[in-house]
Amino acid sequence: MAFSNSPLSLYLHVPFCSIKCTYCAFNTYINLDHLIEPFVQALVKEIEILGESKAAQVVHTIYLGGGTPSLLSSEQIARILNAIHLKFVVLPDAEISMESNPRDLTPEYMEAIRDIGINRLSIGMQSANAHELELFARRHDNEQVSEAVVAARSGGFTNLNLDLIYGIPAQTLDGWETSLKQMLAHQPEHISLYALGLEDGTSMKAWVESGKLPAPNDDLAADMYEIASDILEADGYRQYEISNWSKPGYECRHNLQYWRNLPYPGLGPGAHGLADGIRYSTILSPQRYIRALQEATGHFEFPRTPAIDQSIILTRETEIADTLLMGLRLTEEGINRANFAERFGVDPVDLHRLLFEKFVGYGLLEINRERVRVTRQGRLLSNMIFRELV
Numbered sequence: 001m002a003f004s005n006s007p008l009s010l011y012l013h014v015p016f017c018s019i020k021c022t023y024c025a026f027n028t029y030i031n032l033d034h035l036i037e038p039f040v041q042a043l044v045k046e047i048e049i050l051g052e053s054k055a056a057q058v059v060h061t062i063y064l065g066g067g068t069p070s071l072l073s074s075e076q077i078a079r080i081l082n083a084i085h086l087k088f089v090v091l092p093d094a095e096i097s098m099e100s101n102p103r104d105l106t107p108e109y110m111e112a113i114r115d116i117g118i119n120r121l122s123i124g125m126q127s128a129n130a131h132e133l134e135l136f137a138r139r140h141d142n143e144q145v146s147e148a149v150v151a152a153r154s155g156g157f158t159n160l161n162l163d164l165i166y167g168i169p170a171q172t173l174d175g176w177e178t179s180l181k182q183m184l185a186h187q188p189e190h191i192s193l194y195a196l197g198l199e200d201g202t203s204m205k206a207w208v209e210s211g212k213l214p215a216p217n218d219d220l221a222a223d224m225y226e227i228a229s230d231i232l233e234a235d236g237y238r239q240y241e242i243s244n245w246s247k248p249g250y251e252c253r254h255n256l257q258y259w260r261n262l263p264y265p266g267l268g269p270g271a272h273g274l275a276d277g278i279r280y281s282t283i284l285s286p287q288r289y290i291r292a293l294q295e296a297t298g299h300f301e302f303p304r305t306p307a308i309d310q311s312i313i314l315t316r317e318t319e320i321a322d323t324l325l326m327g328l329r330l331t332e333e334g335i336n337r338a339n340f341a342e343r344f345g346v347d348p349v350d351l352h353r354l355l356f357e358k359f360v361g362y363g364l365l366e367i368n369r370e371r372v373r374v375t376r377q378g379r380l381l382s383n384m385i386f387r388e389l390v
Helices: 033-052 074-087 107-115 130-136 142-154 173-185 203-210 218-234 253-259 286-294 316-327 337-344 353-361 376-380 382-389
Strands: 008-014 058-066 089-100 120-126 160-166 190-195 238-241 244-246 272-275 278-282 308-313 365-367 371-374
Touching (some): 058 074, 058 253, 089 253, 107 142, 120 130, 120 142, 160 218, 190 218, 218 238, 253 316, 316 337, 353 365, 353 382
Parallel strands (some): 058 089, 089 120, 120 160, 160 190
Antiparallel strands (some): 190 244, 272 278, 278 308
């Protein structure tokens, strides 16, 4: 199928945290610091196995996510990146991102990880309000965010992302604007804004269900989204994806790979990956993951490794649906009709003409000769479009 030779984006999942945030449903673990070094060794081996399974694979983005990758030492990160450079063809201008907690970002650490190749840093700010950070059980305060940004800039970082969360129980519009303004004072190149989701197994969901916290107000969250869109646009940021804004030229290339439904092998415990028509997830448990790599022998067919737990071979219909759903998240680019037709042999409008025209009539979609994309109004109601597409 077309696009199979696209450069890869590698996702590396670091599952360790110092504290479990009350909203987090990701595959993360606390009190397992003794496993960090064995994990690094196992991850390096998984990288080697993946790289050896298919020669001369080109990589154009690398993303260390989590969890809290900034719990790793610069020496451990260097070993991981060195393994990738040895087994893959990493482009000279590759985007190499790392998520981080503000409290970990000392000037010395910033300089060290910049020197070994990290060139894009995502800082988990989440809020500028102390009571909201306390509700999240975050281990940083607003001052430490400021210190982290200063340390990153002095360490040579010219591509920073800051995250904020909105739609929090009992959050006010004034409090939200305080967070936005504090974030903009740091002038990051990229901004991610996420609506709080009440996920199964999280403390936040249990507190709402028990009445300890009020349920998030969806209408208020929509107002927060609209306010953010106006404020960020006025400050020179362009919204290029439903939850992401950037200064021109600083769109996250790694995440664009996801939204364009292009190959992204995932490594590490609980990672998700997609490559060569196979979607898969890896072993959740760090202990089992480490053991699987320690005991690995033999050859594996790309993108399989000893860490894969579940996998499915995608049908053409599934790949088409995924490409439509992900592409409609791109607010400017949308679904490029020529690229889609080259990949699947059919125009997306021909596939869903009646449905698309219905949403055009509602003012939620726009269609021209080049693309299909959501309107500004459609960004708030995109889930309704997505539901009908599948």
